[in-house]
Amino acid sequence: MIYVKRSAGLIPPDLLNSAMVAEQQLERLPPEQRADFIRAHSHIWRAFKRYLSEMSYGKCWYSESPEAQSHLDVDHFRPKLEARRSENFCDKPGYEWLAFSWDNFRLSAQLSNRPVRNEETDATEGKGSWFPLVEGSPKACWDDRCVGREQPMLLDPANLDDVRLIEVQADGRMGPSKFCLGTDRKRVQTSIVRLGLDLPRLKEARLRVMRHVGELCEALGELIEAGSDDEGFADKAPTKRLMKALRDKTHPCEPYAAAARAQLRAMALDQLCIAPEEV
Structure with a gap:
C-alpha cells in the first residue's frame, strides 16, 4: 500500500x-x-x-x-x-x-x-x-x-498517516512499520x-520485485567498489543508469513500489527512493 x-x-x-x-x-x-x-x-x-x-x-x-x-x-x-x-x-x-x-x-x-x-x-x-x-x-x-x-x-x-503505518516485510508479507x-x-x-x-500470489509478486531490486543493488555496489580506485573505469561504468533504474522502481507508477522501497531500505540505500516532491 x-x-x-x-x-x-x-x-x-x-x-x-x-x-x-x-x-x-x-x-x-x-x-x-x-x-x-x-x-x-x-x-x-x-x-x-x-x-x-x-x-x-x-x-x-x-x-x-x-x-x-x-x-x-x-x-x-x-x-x-x-x-x-x-x-x-x-x-x-x-x-x-x-x-x-x-x-x-x-x-x-x-x-x-x-x-x-x-x-x-x-x-x-x-x-x-x-x-x-x-x-x-x-x-x-x-x-x-x-x-x-x-x-x-x-x-x-x-490517508498519508495510515500509509506510514504499514510496510513490506523481508518475506514479502505486509506488516507494521x-x-x-x-x-x-x-x-x-x-x-x-x-x-x-x-494472499500468496501477491506476496510472490512483491518478492519478485524485491529480488530484482536486490540484484540491481548488488551490481551497483560492485561498480562502486571497482570504480573507487580506478577513475577511468568509474567514468565509463553505468553507475548512474543503475541508480536511475532503482529509483524508477520506487515511483508510484510502478507495480509494488512499496516492495522496492522496502528492499532499498533493507540494503541501506533508501536515499535512492523517489521523494514525494519528485512525483
Whole structure:
C-alpha cells in the first residue's frame, strides 16, 4: 500500500454533477426506498473507475496490483448498504448517504474487494462490506454523519498517516512499520486480512520485485567498489543508469513500489527512493 493522491481535476464536471444529482435525489427518498435507488444507479460510481485509475497509475489502491493483472472494482471505502463490524454484528443500513460521493471511492482489485479464500491459511479474506471501528469510536449514521470523528480499523490509502503505518516485510508479507504502535498495530493486522494484502500470489509478486531490486543493488555496489580506485573505469561504468533504474522502481507508477522501497531500505540505500516532491 502506498499513498494515493486524489484529484477532482481529473474527473469530468458532467460526471461529478451526475453524482451530485443522484445524492440529492437519494436525500429526498424515504428510508425503505434508498437501497433500491442505490442499486439501480450503480453505473454512476462505475463511471469513476477510469479517473480513479489515473490517480493510482492503473493500480489497485490497496494492493498495488496493476490493472493488467487484476480486474478492478470501484470500492466504497465506507460500505453503502451494510457495514459489517465483526463476525457477529452488521449495521444495516450502512453509509447510504456516501453511495455517490467520489470521496468515498477507492479503486480495488477484486481479490482485495471481494471475499476470497487464502490458499495458505484457508481463511476468507477480502473487504466486502467489512468496516470495523476502533473500540469506543463514534459511529456515523444517516442522522449523525460524523465520519470525520470515526476511527476505522481499516487503513485508507488516501490517508498519508495510515500509509506510514504499514510496510513490506523481508518475506514479502505486509506488516507494521516502525512508526506503528498500540492500537495502530491491530489496525494493520485487520487491514492485511480484510484487504487481502497477504494472499500468496501477491506476496510472490512483491518478492519478485524485491529480488530484482536486490540484484540491481548488488551490481551497483560492485561498480562502486571497482570504480573507487580506478577513475577511468568509474567514468565509463553505468553507475548512474543503475541508480536511475532503482529509483524508477520506487515511483508510484510502478507495480509494488512499496516492495522496492522496502528492499532499498533493507540494503541501506533508501536515499535512492523517489521523494514525494519528485512525483
